[in-house]
Amino acid sequence: MNVSLNSSLKDYNTFGIDVNAKQLISVSSMRELKQVLRNNYSNELFILGGGSNMLLTRDINATVLHINLKGKELLSSSSDSALVRINAGENWHETVQWTLEHNLGGLENLSLIPGNTGTAPIQNIGAYGVELKDTFVSCDVIDVQTLETRSFSKEECDFGYRSSIFKTSAKGKYIITSVTFQLTRKDHNLHTEYGSIKEALLEMGIKEPGLKDVSAAVIKIRSQKLPDPKVLGNSGSFFKNPVLPVGQLIKLQDKYPDIPFYSISKEEVKVPAGWLIEQAGFKGYREGDAGVHKNQALVLVNYGEASGNEILHLAHKIQDKILKDYGIDLQPEVNIY
Numbered sequence: 001m002n003v004s005l006n007s008s009l010k011d012y013n014t015f016g017i018d019v020n021a022k023q024l025i026s027v028s029s030m031r032e033l034k035q036v037l038r039n040n041y042s043n044e045l046f047i048l049g050g051g052s053n054m055l056l057t058r059d060i061n062a063t064v065l066h067i068n069l070k071g072k073e074l075l076s077s078s079s080d081s082a083l084v085r086i087n088a089g090e091n092w093h094e095t096v097q098w099t100l101e102h103n104l105g106g107l108e109n110l111s112l113i114p115g116n117t118g119t120a121p122i123q124n125i126g127a128y129g130v131e132l133k134d135t136f137v138s139c140d141v142i143d144v145q146t147l148e149t150r151s152f153s154k155e156e157c158d159f160g161y162r163s164s165i166f167k168t169s170a171k172g173k174y175i176i177t178s179v180t181f182q183l184t185r186k187d188h189n190l191h192t193e194y195g196s197i198k199e200a201l202l203e204m205g206i207k208e209p210g211l212k213d214v215s216a217a218v219i220k221i222r223s224q225k226l227p228d229p230k231v232l233g234n235s236g237s238f239f240k241n242p243v244l245p246v247g248q249l250i251k252l253q254d255k256y257p258d259i260p261f262y263s264i265s266k267e268e269v270k271v272p273a274g275w276l277i278e279q280a281g282f283k284g285y286r287e288g289d290a291g292v293h294k295n296q297a298l299v300l301v302n303y304g305e306a307s308g309n310e311i312l313h314l315a316h317k318i319q320d321k322i323l324k325d326y327g328i329d330l331q332p333e334v335n336i337y
Contacts (some may be wrong), residue, residue: 012306034142049089079185110218126162
């Protein structure tokens with residue numbers, strides 16, 4: 001267990017926002033985790049995973065508990081599939097690459113998403129036609145008040161678009177300690193139809209892709225479009241892609257005939273938030289060190305010394321413009337503190 005007082009969180013969030021924590025404790029075992037929970041009131045703890053899906057706008061006047069539980073385990077295996085359990089502190093992209101090294105399919109489209117495995121279910125992370133819930137079996141958690149451990153099934157997690165029970169009714173009640181996935185060992189269901197994966201594969205000269213090829217294509221696309229948080233502070237997609245009633249889309253098409261959309265059902269469609277932001281003139285826009293990425297308008301960036309409030313101000317400016325132009329209320333994907 002590592003404990004430090006008045007500690008900067010700049011290296012613990014991918015935006016690189018320099019705020020301080022009253023106390024920072026990093027735990028690497030269940031014993032340490034229970035000890036910290038036993039010695040602190042849960043409402044005085046700020047739980048931190050990979051720091052990839054947050055915008056910090058203030059100092060944290062509390063004990064920041066960094067979940068650093070490591071470990072990957074093959075629980076069971078058949079000729080068709082395998083169950084794997086990944087501890088919460090494992091880096092998500094490294095987890096995906098580990099599954100590929102074992103020829104396990106299902107997570108390849110989620111390559112290069114920043115963050116840790118334990119926070120992935122909270123957000124129901126997704127990319128290129130795949131969501132975490134597609135391979136999710138269960139997650140083990142600890143109750144921050146009673147210290148009791150239990151498991152949440154997929155159904156109990158109530159997954160939605162970038163949402164789960166851990167963002168709604170169970171928010172702040174549990175800490176995820178590990179996640180179990182069911183992955184394929186053969187007859188992999190490759191998702192290459194979404195976005196520009198097919199195009200990337202063709203550019204790579206691959207006509208019959210395997211798991212690693214799909215992952216490589218996703219990495220290629222994301223690397224071209226999205227900045228590396230280690231180089232340029234960001235939290236990936238800042239806003240959710242809005243889901244609209246078909247009737248609203250039809251009205252928008254009268255004014256914006258080129259507006260792209262993806263059908264979700266007969267009643268609803270999803271519109272790319274990045275397209276809306278780019279059309280509103282914000283792609284590459286910058287105010288001081290807070291800006292919108294030049295290659296992907298969905299990503300807000302910290303060019304060096306931006307504060308969380310400066311980035312939040314820019315986000316509000318974008319939201320106001322999209323609401324005025326399109327009548328669409330953009331919602332942030334990141335958690336704002």
